[in-house]
Amino acid sequence: MEVFNRFIAPKGFKFGAAIVGIKTNGKDLGLMFSDQPCKSAVFFTTNKVQAAPVQVSKEHQKAMMPQAIVVNSGNANAATGKKGLKDATKMAQTTAKSLGIDEKSVLVASTGLIGEKLPMKKVEDSIKKVAKELSFAKGADVAQAIMTTDKATKQVSVQFDLDGKLITLSGIAKGSGMIAPKMMINEATMLAFIFTDLRISQKTLYKILPEINEKTFNSITVDGDTSTNDMVVICANSIAGNKKIGPQDKNLKTVAKAFETVFSSLAKQIVKDGEGASKLLEIKVKGANNDEEANMAAYAIANSNLVKTAFFGERANWGRILAAAGYSGAEFDPQKVSLKFNGLELVKGGVAVKVDKRKLKPIMQKYNIKVELDLKQGKGKASYKTTDLTSEYIKINAEHRT
Amino acid sequence: MEVFNRFIAPKGFKFGAAIVGIKTNGKDLGLMFSDQPCKSAVFFTTNKVQAAPVQVSKEHQKAMMPQAIVVNSGNANAATGKKGLKDATKMAQTTAKSLGIDEKSVLVASTGLIGEKLPMKKVEDSIKKVAKELSFAKGADVAQAIMTTDKATKQVSVQFDLDGKLITLSGIAKGSGMIAPKMMINEATMLAFIFTDLRISQKTLYKILPEINEKTFNSITVDGDTSTNDMVVICANSIAGNKKIGPQDKNLKTVAKAFETVFSSLAKQIVKDGEGASKLLEIKVKGANNDEEANMAAYAIANSNLVKTAFFGERANWGRILAAAGYSGAEFDPQKVSLKFNGLELVKGGVAVKVDKRKLKPIMQKYNIKVELDLKQGKGKASYKTTDLTSEYIKINAEHRT
Numbered sequence: 001m002e003v004f005n006r007f008i009a010p011k012g013f014k015f016g017a018a019i020v021g022i023k024t025n026g027k028d029l030g031l032m033f034s035d036q037p038c039k040s041a042v043f044f045t046t047n048k049v050q051a052a053p054v055q056v057s058k059e060h061q062k063a064m065m066p067q068a069i070v071v072n073s074g075n076a077n078a079a080t081g082k083k084g085l086k087d088a089t090k091m092a093q094t095t096a097k098s099l100g101i102d103e104k105s106v107l108v109a110s111t112g113l114i115g116e117k118l119p120m121k122k123v124e125d126s127i128k129k130v131a132k133e134l135s136f137a138k139g140a141d142v143a144q145a146i147m148t149t150d151k152a153t154k155q156v157s158v159q160f161d162l163d164g165k166l167i168t169l170s171g172i173a174k175g176s177g178m179i180a181p182k183m184m185i186n187e188a189t190m191l192a193f194i195f196t197d198l199r200i201s202q203k204t205l206y207k208i209l210p211e212i213n214e215k216t217f218n219s220i221t222v223d224g225d226t227s228t229n230d231m232v233v234i235c236a237n238s239i240a241g242n243k244k245i246g247p248q249d250k251n252l253k254t255v256a257k258a259f260e261t262v263f264s265s266l267a268k269q270i271v272k273d274g275e276g277a278s279k280l281l282e283i284k285v286k287g288a289n290n291d292e293e294a295n296m297a298a299y300a301i302a303n304s305n306l307v308k309t310a311f312f313g314e315r316a317n318w319g320r321i322l323a324a325a326g327y328s329g330a331e332f333d334p335q336k337v338s339l340k341f342n343g344l345e346l347v348k349g350g351v352a353v354k355v356d357k358r359k360l361k362p363i364m365q366k367y368n369i370k371v372e373l374d375l376k377q378g379k380g381k382a383s384y385k386t387t388d389l390t391s392e393y394i395k396i397n398a399e400h401r402t
Numbered sequence: 403m404e405v406f407n408r409f410i411a412p413k414g415f416k417f418g419a420a421i422v423g424i425k426t427n428g429k430d431l432g433l434m435f436s437d438q439p440c441k442s443a444v445f446f447t448t449n450k451v452q453a454a455p456v457q458v459s460k461e462h463q464k465a466m467m468p469q470a471i472v473v474n475s476g477n478a479n480a481a482t483g484k485k486g487l488k489d490a491t492k493m494a495q496t497t498a499k500s501l502g503i504d505e506k507s508v509l510v511a512s513t514g515l516i517g518e519k520l521p522m523k524k525v526e527d528s529i530k531k532v533a534k535e536l537s538f539a540k541g542a543d544v545a546q547a548i549m550t551t552d553k554a555t556k557q558v559s560v561q562f563d564l565d566g567k568l569i570t571l572s573g574i575a576k577g578s579g580m581i582a583p584k585m586m587i588n589e590a591t592m593l594a595f596i597f598t599d600l601r602i603s604q605k606t607l608y609k610i611l612p613e614i615n616e617k618t619f620n621s622i623t624v625d626g627d628t629s630t631n632d633m634v635v636i637c638a639n640s641i642a643g644n645k646k647i648g649p650q651d652k653n654l655k656t657v658a659k660a661f662e663t664v665f666s667s668l669a670k671q672i673v674k675d676g677e678g679a680s681k682l683l684e685i686k687v688k689g690a691n692n693d694e695e696a697n698m699a700a701y702a703i704a705n706s707n708l709v710k711t712a713f714f715g716e717r718a719n720w721g722r723i724l725a726a727a728g729y730s731g732a733e734f735d736p737q738k739v740s741l742k743f744n745g746l747e748l749v750k751g752g753v754a755v756k757v758d759k760r761k762l763k764p765i766m767q768k769y770n771i772k773v774e775l776d777l778k779q780g781k782g783k784a785s786y787k788t789t790d791l792t793s794e795y796i797k798i799n800a801e802h803r804t
Contacts, residue, residue, distance in 0.1 A: 049728030049736040079724055081737065081753040114721020115754045178708060178725070223707045225722070226729035305625045305707070305791075306580060306799055313800030319516020320627070322481055323580070326451030327628035334451040335483065351483035352517045389707075390800075391793045397708055398715030398792075 001160040001254075003261060007139035008157040010168035010197035012036060012239035014134035017141035018126040022074035022112065022119065023148075029123065030071045030142035031130045032193060033099055037065035038235035041205040042107070043213055051078035051229040052088040053108040060092065064104040066235060069193060070095040070127060071109040073146050073174070078114040078228045087118050094124045098131030111174060111191050111229055112148055143172035146191050149396055150176045154192075154269035158258045162198070162242040162251055169196040169258045173266040177275040177397060178227045190217055190230035192266050197240040200255065204247045208256045209234060216263035220385045222274035223393070224303035234259075271385045276392030279311050280385065282370045285325070288380030293330035295382040297373065300328035308389035314364040316355075318346050325373060336376040341369060403562040403656075405663060409541035410559040412570035412599035414438055414641035416536035419543035420528040424476030424514065424521065425550075431525065432473045432544035433532045434595060435501055439467035440637035443607040444509070445615055453480035453631040454490040455510040462494065466506040471595060471635060472497040472529060475548050475576070476514040480630045489520045496526045500533030513576060513593050513631055514550055545574040548593050551798055552578045556594075556671035560660045564600070564644040564653055571598040571660045575668040579677040579799060580629045592619055592632035594668050599642040602657065606649045610658045611636060618665035622787045624676035625795070626705035636661075673787045678794030681713055682787065684772045687727070690782030695732040697784040699777065702730030710791035716766040718757075720748050727775060738778040743771060 009015065012035040017027045042061050044054050060066070070091050077084050088108045096103035110118075143153035157170035173192035217232060238244075245255055272280055283302045288294035301307055304324040310317040318339055326334065339347035342363045346353055363369065411417065414437040419429045444463050446456050462468070472493050479486050490510045498505035512520075545555035559572035575594035619634060640646075647657055674682055685704045690696035703709055706726040712719040720741055728736065741749035744765045748755055765771065 047725060047728040048732070048734060049724050076721070079721060079736065079749065079752055079754070081751065083753075114719075114725065115749070178722075225706055225708045225725065228721075228725045228728055304627055305795075306627045309796055309799035312796065315800070317516075319478070319481060319630075320580075322451045322516065323449060323627065323630045326449040326630055330450070332450060334481065347481065347517070349483065350481055351485075352481070389796060391796045393707075394711050394714065394791060394793045394796060397711035398717070 001158055001258060004157040005155065006157065007143060007155040007170050007172055008168055009136040009139050010170055010195050012197055012237045013195050014136055015138040015142045016130040016134045017138060017145035018130045020072065020122050020126045022072055027141060027145035028072055028074045029126045029130065030145035031095065031127065031134065032069040032142060033134055034067050034235060034237040036237045036239060037067045037105060038237045039200060039202045039205055040066050041209045041234045043232040045227055045230055047226050047228045049079065049228045051076050051110060052080055052084035053077055053110045054229060054231060055085060056088040056092060057107040057109065057231065060104045060107055064102060066107050067101050067105040068095055068099055069107045069109065069233060071146055071191070072123065073148050074112040075110060075116050075118050076112045076114045076229045077110040077118055080115065080117060083117060087120055090120060091123060091127065094127045095131065098128050107233060109191055109231055111146060114228060139170065139172060146174040148174065148176065149275055150174050150273055152273055154266050156262055156265040158261050160254065160258055165240045165242040167196065167198050167240050167242060169198065169262055171262045171266050173270060175230065175270040176273050177223060178225045190227070190232060192217065192232040194234045194262055196236045198236050198245065198255065199238040199240060199242050200236050200245040201247070204245055205234060205236065207247050209259065212256065212260045212263050216260065216267040219383055220267050220271045221299065221302050222271065222387055268385060271387060274387035275396045276390040277387030278390050279388040280368050281311055281387065283384045283386060284370065284372045285375065286381040287375040287377055288330055289378045290380040291382055294380040297325045297328045297330040297375065298382040298384045300324045302384035302386035305389055311369065312388040312390045316341065316346060316360055316364055321371065321373065330375065332375040332377050338374045340372040342366065403560055403660060406559040407557065408559065409545060409557040409572050409574055410570055411538040411541050412572055412597050414599055414639045415597045416538055417540040417544045418532040418536045419540060419547035420532045422474065422524050422528045424474055429543060429547035430474055430476045431528045431532065432547035433497065433529065433536065434471040434544060435536055436469050436637060436639040438639045438641060439469045439507060440639045441602060441604045441607055442468050443611045443636045445634040447629055447632055449628050449630045451480065451630045453478050453512060454482055454486035455479055455512045456631060456633060457487060458490040458494060459509040459511065459633065462506045462509055466504060468509050468637060469503050469507040470497055470501055471509045471511065473511040473548055473593065474525065475550050477512060477518050477520050478514045478516045478631045479512040479520055480516040482517065482519060485519060489522055492522060493525060493529065496529045497533065500530050509635060511593055511633055513548060516630060541572065541574060548576040550576065550578065551677055552576050552675055554675055556668050558664055558667040560663050562656065562660055567642045567644045569598065569600050569642050569644060571600065571664055573664045573668050575672060577632065577672040578675050579625055580627045592629070592634060594619065594634040596636045596664055598638045600638050600647065600657065601640040601642060601644050602638050602647040606647050607636060607638065609649045610661065614658065614662045614665050618662065618669040621785055622669050622673045623701065623704050624673065624789055670787060673789055676789035677798045678792040679789030680792050681790040682770050683713055683789065685786045685788060686772065686774045687777065688783040689777040689779055690732055691780045692782040693784055696782040699727045699730045699732040699775065700784040700786045702726045704786035704788040707791055713771065714790040714792045718743065718748060718762055718766055723773065723775065732777065734777040734779050740776045742774040744768065
């Protein structure tokens with residue numbers, strides 16, 4: 001399996017992007033089109049406040065195999081009432097008409113400011129224009145068009161061989177702030193679009209993707225704020241011509257590995273571009289009573305402002321980590337826990353280990369820090385990727401309307 | 403009822419403080435003593451990681467009416483194992499011996515860095531010295547001695563007449579960061595010491611205080627981080643000589659009002675001194691299905707970094723408030739909600755109201771901002787006091803080991 005840190009269009013997919021002027025600068029509208037209707041899985045936000053495009057896309061995905069996605073940035077089309085629903089539907093309609101497909105085979109996504117109306121006339125004109133200029137080479141343009149506070153585009157591709165056929169699985173994503181995805185199949189949060197020419201059954205997608213989503217997108221957090229808008233769309237158009245992958249296929253492991261590589265890479269790219277982030281922290285909790293409690297502890301640590309500012313300050317203030325685990329709701333005996341930073345033991349049996357500062361200091365100065373907390377209760381484990389909390393985060397979010 | 407913004411010692415209480423050298427500067431040890439054993443209520447942290455002084459005080463308060471409290475700042479004596487428990491017990495023993503009382507009538511409290519051992523020799527010497535110099539006039543010294551990242555002491559007193567007797571009810575507190583108290587009677591978080599010469603039954607204290615605690619200390623948050631250490635102690639020594647207040651007393655309302663005034667003032671002083679805070683935000687949620695869901699929504703909003711940075715930037719980014727309510731777990735219909743800032747309606751029926759910017763701007767510039775979210779579901783309501791999230795918060799917590 002080959003992994004590329006750029007977007008390579010799988011066979012039969014075309015892309016296009018344009019500048020509508022919703023954002024103050026840069027591309028802000030993207031179109032993604034498949035020559036064939038796609039087997040698909042979509043993870044939507046679980047936030048009770050669901051943006052209009054989320055509502056419309058849910059309905060469309062239930063009704064029909066998707067063949068196109070239209071997306072805008074700069075405006076979330078959320079908390080916009082009936083007008084918002086009408087606008088999201090209109091985006092699908094205009095896309096469908098321009099491409100000669102059914103409006104229900106179009107998914108709609110938006111990201112940006114909540115509570116503002118879209119400049120629909122300009123949006124429609126741009127969709128019509130972009131639809132005429134689609135190309136397999138413009139995936140990276142769409143990656144640009146979905147950026148908001150992102151500093152870099154997020155792209156990845158994997159290619160592998162199946163039955164002598166070349167399979168391409170590629171994704172783009174956006175996300176920098178308001179990142180704490182809580183996604184379920186047909187209920188989720190973030191913008192990621194993943195395309196493949198693989199021939200695979202719908203049932204198989206639903207079998208393998210929820211767990212991969214849990215381990216990747218649902219295991220990152222920047223600020224603990226779960227968005228109203230975002231979604232992860234997976235489209236498989238079958239054009240590669242391999243023997244159809246079913247739920248018991250001998251190649252299922254290879255396929256799952258390819259999906260996990262793409263999901264994981266995009267999730268990591270999002271955390272690395274976390275608003276103001278200066279460090280990438282991996283919070284691993286093991287020895288909990290069960291995975292759920294491990295998850296509660298890891299999530300509390302990954303979202304603790306005190307923990308995150310300590311890492312920004314490069315201070316090994318491990319008491320804040322124990323305190324966060326302590327209020328997370330996970331059950332454990334504080335007298336038993338152990339804690340390591342990049343393999344260096346700082347706490348054993350609930351108390352401080354004498355640590356050589358010459359060993360600790362270079363660890364704290366690293367960009368990647370792995371925090372391992374062992375609760376010594378049972379076999380439950382969980383892992384979160386997160387960032388530190390920096391003055392730059394405050395600046396970005398106090399100054400920008402995102 | 404007269405309210406004073408300074409500590410007036412109720413009859414029969416004496417205080418003292420000293421510089422041990424645990425903190426880099428200033429007083430860091432305090433003693434509080436009552437001529438008579440006290441009726442008491444203590445709220446301890448619910449954090450699973452409970453500091454040694456919390457464990458020792460729980461046991462002591464169960465065993466005996468408290469007559470003294472010894473407290474240190476600069477070191478939390480948390481995650482210190484058996485040695486920590488021994489040290490906390492030793493602090494009680496030394497205090498008891500110096501004052502000629504039983505060690506179980508002494509409560510112990512600590513605040514500061516987690517995971518470090520106390521310099522016990524110096525602590526014991528200081529306790530002995532302070533015990534000889536107690537005075538009714540040194541309450542404010544103890545208020546200083548419990549400060550960590552606090553910029554100001556927290557003090558309040560109320561005085562009122564009962565059966566022709568003057569009753570004094572006074573408190574001191576500390577807290578600036580790691581503030582998100584989740585306190586229950588005999589299970590709580592923060593340092594507050596409240597003294598009164600009122601004659602009141604134990605049963606009555608337990609009847610009225612939990613609800614007052616819920617509405618005050620448990621309804622503030624600075625950073626969502628619940629501490630391992632803190633506690634609220636209420637001591638009533640009966641010396642005022644009023645007719646004993648029982649659970650059905652005709653004066654119960656007056657007494658409850660006095661307690662609420664003191665609790666509420668100290669809680670507000672803590673939020674106002676929240677690390678790096680530039681604004682005091684009151685988050686009121688009403689119209690939830692029940693009080694619990696209102697509380698979930700108010701807490702999510704009060705702890706959202708995106709909401710808090712928006713207020714720091716003086717931007718009316720209300721979408722972040724709706725998003726936080728949406729992921730809080732509270733059930734509501736986003737199409738119905740309304741939202742006001744200081745009485746000015748920004749959202750109605752889930753969509754933006756056209757707002758005159760000349761009215762909105764001066765509200766966003768205010769120090770006190772009241773956010774009122776109506777979920778339009780039922781009668782549940784809740785309120786949180788919190789701060790904005792500022793660059794100064796990051797600076798304090800990245801640079802200091804607290």
